[in-house]
Amino acid sequence: MSSKTPKKVFVEGPISPAFISDSIAKHQSKTNIGAHAIFLGQIRADQKEEGVVTGIDYSAYPEMAEGVFHQIREAAFEKFELSCMHIYHSLGLVPVGEISLFVFVSSPHRRPTFEALEYIVEEIKAKVPIFGKELLGDSGAFAWKENS
Amino acid sequence: MSSKTPKKVFVEGPISPAFISDSIAKHQSKTNIGAHAIFLGQIRADQKEEGVVTGIDYSAYPEMAEGVFHQIREAAFEKFELSCMHIYHSLGLVPVGEISLFVFVSSPHRRPTFEALEYIVEEIKAKVPIFGKELLGDSGAFAWKENS
């Protein structure tokens, strides 16, 4: 573990397309970068028994989650030749069609960006204590989401 | 080959972050999408013998390139479970730090987006007749780029 302080990952509510383009624009002065890869998780209107998903209400164990995000960052920088890495995840309500996860990796070359993107997303899904309550229809019903 | 007409891929000059966020925003009404993956190619300030790269002047054999892009699209839709796919490439001058390639794939699930993103980028680099003149320093020197 390095001594770097954990970076802020959680944002309240959905992640906007404008936030994403701002992040991209901030990397245009980094002229050693040749390739960026981005992953976005978007809320799907899945049909469940009790109704259609209208949004997910995210919560987390933030003190532990920040630590796990930090470990994932450190491991990814160790494994792949990356210039930059940014991870953002929503807390609170994210309506259907909106974005709840934004992973952004940059490198001089394309290959490390593909490998790092997939690694980071899979690690987040498997290891970070984030919980999701799927809101169903408009009856007040809900179901707890579980990553596969 | 399907009978779909080829989609417009080439754009004049750099691809702006605002163009990218507009593309993302347009997908928020597609509520069967759960995952997006994006690749961006950015011009690097590489040090060459005759000077530092200040930009790349792209040209293409457009009639053939559009056909190859169309084949890549069809093959990717065949191989991977994708909801959407968009490819944009610059023609003309793209200065260092700016974006010349934007590949955007969407799917209900994350796995096809990782696989399709890498497949499409590698196919474009290997098969599309696009040519790049790297402008070096400010002496008017240049070198022809070659994908590896």
Add this chain to the structure above:
Amino acid sequence: MTLSILYFGMIAEGVGQSFETWQMPEPLTAGQLKAQLLEKYPVLRDRKFQLAVNHQLADEALPIPPQAEIALLPPFAGG
């Protein structure tokens, strides 16, 4: 020793609270603590969860340190 116990997501919903403190007369392992939790909250027997001790996932043999922060974590759903 005094333990802080945090419940999240469907676990908090099941036990009807998100936080409590437990006074423990003597040292115990994570596995022993889990058994006591299942005894106090039978609803937990039907729910999947992992135990974290001081922000780290714990296996059953781990001795619980004094003043530990315990968390009951239902399946993760990030992304």
Add this chain to the structure above:
Amino acid sequence: MTLSILYFGMIAEGVGQSFETWQMPEPLTAGQLKAQLLEKYPVLRDRKFQLAVNHQLADEALPIPPQAEIALLPPFAGG
């Protein structure tokens, strides 16, 4: 037969033009056409290129159709 011949990138730079037409008295293959191009433009011997015939990469045995559009393509640099 009349062929349209297109030159791109470093190939256009080498031959000093990007387009010309050739009158060919009799049918020929892509390999035979390539030999004639190398004869007319010795500079091409030092440059890597592929031949496309009517927008498709052609191997040497391909017979060139009448009125074909021929392109000399240097290494690709997209991305």
